[in-house]
Amino acid sequence: MTTIPVAVPRKGRPLEAVLERVAAVGNAESVADAVVSTLRYEKAVTKGDQTAAGDVYDRLADYSDTDPHHPEYTLFRDARPGSPRRIVFDSLCVEVGEHELHLVGREEPFRALRKHEFPLGFDSADLVLEEVVGIESDPLSSLSELNDRIDPRDTDVRVVDGLGDTVDHALLSTPDVASDPDRSFLETYQGPLCISPRYERLVRAIVGTDAMEGVSFRYPGDREEEAAIASAGLGVYLTVTGSTARDHGLRVGERLFPSETVLLENPEEYTDAVGTIARTLVGSVETTV
Template sequence: MTTIPVAVPRKGRPLEAVLDRVAAVADLEEQADSIASTLRYEKAVTKGTQTPAEDVYDRLAEYSDTDRYHPEYTLLRDARLGVPRRIVFDSLRVDLGEHELHLVGREEPFRALRKHEFGLGFDSADLVLEEVVSIEPEPLSSLDELNDRIDPHDTDVRVVDGLGDTVHHALLSMPDVADAPDREFLRGYEGPLCISPRYERLVRAVLGTEATDGVSFRYPDDRDEEAAIASIGVGIYLTVTGSTARDHGLSVGERLFPSETVLLENPTEHEDVAAAVAELLVGGIETPV
């Protein structure tokens, strides 16, 4: 049996998307649900909305098991105020019959692939946009375009395909600014645009430099994003249904780019068996070129 290591996120929606995809090709539904529920509970503990009866080390010991195909967890310092300890996913081996998949938790799987630590991994498409996609005059609107925007001198990592856990970076505005803001509206717009500061490079790539001429970025600071956009008049934020944005009086406009978990590969660290596993995980979809 050949073991294929795969870098995966340690927590959150991207990890759950990976577990759901792996469960679709292996007998993993019960474990996937258990991991997801455990990490949601631990997130609630970290945020203070749950009060556990046991110490963090006792909980970690309770979650642990010596069985080869049992999930493993680890303890990290969270980035929140006060740097609380948080239990996160660490490792899981999945029996695929002829091969064994070893899911290995990493804080930044994409960067682990960039450093040639893994041949396969899962991470958010956002991180690819934030780190390596070139900013050009023309906008970027789909996952299929990502690989064409990656400089081969910058990284060997390429996007294989998305997992479908899609939320969108959407254009939002107050109705007195625009009823249904879209890219055409932005091409003629000059003024403040509210975005999260971590997404500035992503937004520049998604909109293209032609659309950002005359635009000045503003940041929410310590306010909720929707409230900040409402006060500024127009902005870009991640939305699923748009209901929270509408609660703030905002119009939900064009979906600019999908925020989705993607399968990544570093071909220089790829083996034939890893290629077969990658094909299995994305349903036989070939890597875009």
């Protein structure tokens, strides 16, 4: 049995999407559910929504197991001021067919693949956009276009496919700016566009440089994003149903790009076993090598 190391996020929606997919192909529903429930509980403790009965180190010892087929966890310093160390995912081995996946938690799986530490990994498509996708005059609108926009001089890593856990980067506007904002509206629009600062490069890529002429970025600061967009009149923000946006009087327009967990591979680390696992994880896909 060949063991394939796979870099995965340590927490959050992307990790849950990975665990759901691994559970489906590896008959590991119970252990995947245990990891998800544990991390959701620990997130609630970190946010102050739950009161833990014991010390964080005692809980860490209770959760973890030296058997590689049982989950291990580790401590991670939460970024918010004053927050305690947070328990996050660290490691788990799951048998998938004739091979074994060794899921290894990383804060930045994509960067771990770029450094040739893993042949496969899962991360957000957003990070690929933020780091290596070229910004061109034409907008980027689908996952299938990502690899064509990656300069091979920047990285060997390529996107295999997405997991379908889609949250969309969507155009939002107040009714006085646009009743149904879309890409064609952006082509003639001149004025402020409210976005999260971390998404500046991403927005330039998915909108395209031609549509950015005459547009100036605004940032939410301490306000919640929907409120800031309502003040600016137009913005790009992640949305599922759009209900919160509508609560702020915003119109939900075109969904510009999916924020989705994707399977990544480094072709330089390719083997037949890696190719088999990649096809199993995302279905009948052609690998990028």
